[in-house]
Amino acid sequence: MSDRHRPATVRTLAALSALALLMPATPAHARAGWIPQDLASADRVGLLLDGGALRVGAAGKENRVGARREHPETDTGMAVFPEQGLGARTDTVDVRVRAEGDGRDVLTEARGVRADGMWTEWHPARGDGAITLPEHVSRVQVRVELDGDDTALTGLGLRVADPEDGGPGSDGPGAGQDTPRDRPEGPGGEGEQEGHEGADTRAEPFSAHLFATRIGLVGGRTANGHTIRPDDHFVALPSRRALANRGGGEYTVRVCTTGALGPTVPRGVPDDHVARCAYLPVWDVGPWNITDDHWNESRQSWPELLHGRPQAQAAYTDGHNGGLDGFGRRVRNPAGIDLADGAFREGLRLPTNGWVRVDYLWTAEYRSKARITTQSRRAPVIVRGGPGTGHAPVGLAAHTAVVDVDCQAVGDEIRGPFGADDAWYRIGEDNYVPAVFAEGGADAPACEPLP
Numbered sequence: 001m002s003d004r005h006r007p008a009t010v011r012t013l014a015a016l017s018a019l020a021l022l023m024p025a026t027p028a029h030a031r032a033g034w035i036p037q038d039l040a041s042a043d044r045v046g047l048l049l050d051g052g053a054l055r056v057g058a059a060g061k062e063n064r065v066g067a068r069r070e071h072p073e074t075d076t077g078m079a080v081f082p083e084q085g086l087g088a089r090t091d092t093v094d095v096r097v098r099a100e101g102d103g104r105d106v107l108t109e110a111r112g113v114r115a116d117g118m119w120t121e122w123h124p125a126r127g128d129g130a131i132t133l134p135e136h137v138s139r140v141q142v143r144v145e146l147d148g149d150d151t152a153l154t155g156l157g158l159r160v161a162d163p164e165d166g167g168p169g170s171d172g173p174g175a176g177q178d179t180p181r182d183r184p185e186g187p188g189g190e191g192e193q194e195g196h197e198g199a200d201t202r203a204e205p206f207s208a209h210l211f212a213t214r215i216g217l218v219g220g221r222t223a224n225g226h227t228i229r230p231d232d233h234f235v236a237l238p239s240r241r242a243l244a245n246r247g248g249g250e251y252t253v254r255v256c257t258t259g260a261l262g263p264t265v266p267r268g269v270p271d272d273h274v275a276r277c278a279y280l281p282v283w284d285v286g287p288w289n290i291t292d293d294h295w296n297e298s299r300q301s302w303p304e305l306l307h308g309r310p311q312a313q314a315a316y317t318d319g320h321n322g323g324l325d326g327f328g329r330r331v332r333n334p335a336g337i338d339l340a341d342g343a344f345r346e347g348l349r350l351p352t353n354g355w356v357r358v359d360y361l362w363t364a365e366y367r368s369k370a371r372i373t374t375q376s377r378r379a380p381v382i383v384r385g386g387p388g389t390g391h392a393p394v395g396l397a398a399h400t401a402v403v404d405v406d407c408q409a410v411g412d413e414i415r416g417p418f419g420a421d422d423a424w425y426r427i428g429e430d431n432y433v434p435a436v437f438a439e440g441g442a443d444a445p446a447c448e449p450l451p
Helices: 013-018 059-061 312-316 341-349
Strands: 042-043 049-050 053-055 078-081 084-102 106-112 130-147 150-162 205-214 236-237 250-256 277-285 337-338 354-360 367-371 383-384 393-397 402-404 407-416 419-428 431-434 438-440
Touching: 053 078, 078 367, 084 106, 106 150, 130 150, 205 341, 236 250, 250 337, 277 341, 277 383, 277 419, 312 337, 337 341, 337 354, 341 393, 393 431, 402 419
Parallel strands: 205 337, 236 277, 277 393
Antiparallel strands: 042 078, 049 053, 053 150, 078 130, 084 130, 084 150, 106 130, 205 354, 236 337, 250 277, 250 354, 367 402, 367 438, 383 393, 383 431, 407 419, 419 431
16 A cells, blocks of 8 residues: 555546546536636645646745645645536536646545535545545535646546446445435434424534644644644644635534533633633644544545544554554554644643544534634634623634534624624534624524523
């Protein structure tokens, strides 16, 4: 197995360069036509647009991807292309690339917009260039990662897969993929249900207890191109499948400490006795592994491990893989999540590395999504135990975090980026933020009165 632990079928897409890839689509033949992607339109990380091609090399040395990338022997670049309408609903798209150089480590991935407006996770191309998504979508986004100084992307096209080709596009999700209603549920597999009026059968987000460590690495770059600051609020998870775009929050986790008391506590109780939660976007890949989407029932690597159990934890605790991670290194701690310094110290107030509960918010169907927005575009929003400033602070929500608004309550009037209002959003159990610090969520129902 290679050092990047990718299936061989997704490592050699550049070999398709002899095909006529970029035929323009016409409305009358949208299902058969290739939709060319403009290389200049991509958000580029570690890549330089030079002579009509996206190249690693000089740009990669100055703007290398991934302070958390676990195997930095080669320069790496990534291009994320704008969201693209397909003109038809499908669960399978064909993607073709043209590349020059030796073609090593060209990885193409796509994702689609779900029925609730959220994104599916990223899914890689097979050797034939087809990408199967977990549900039918009409809008997709493509990203390409290039490794190596001599690698360059010269063309990219996509199309809706033709059902007559025999692919899974005509018959629903492909084998081994989660269907829209098969998304992971809460601990124990049942996913406790909660409805506004007894009618909500939505599964709760998948949850796991993980060992959390602090990222540090201030001044480095994350896998999505963010320059790390000492007061940052984001996380790293050991899989690219839930890596948000630069500055995005489409994959957000709720990370909570295991304090003995909830947010309503008597005066004088020490902070370390109070459970705190932080809402944090996924901006990096790690710790230890890069293909360990342990929150998915059909995980990319190590399917023999229990659902929700990171490989590093199994290696450290049980000697899985001889006690080594996916790169053959001795695992020195059981970490399954890394926290940026601001999240670690301010959001959760952790005195040292330790165990936390992680809710993977995108694994559930959203009721009413909202994007946390702050004036500075850096500082987080205070999360309180009730709808008002008289309630204790119980955590922080990062700028750009995408949260699910369970309901809205009337509380203290607050002024924020979206004006002044007395509406507060409940985004978790006893977790409230002012509505004026969130874009969206206005369609959420009213909360039941607090006792």
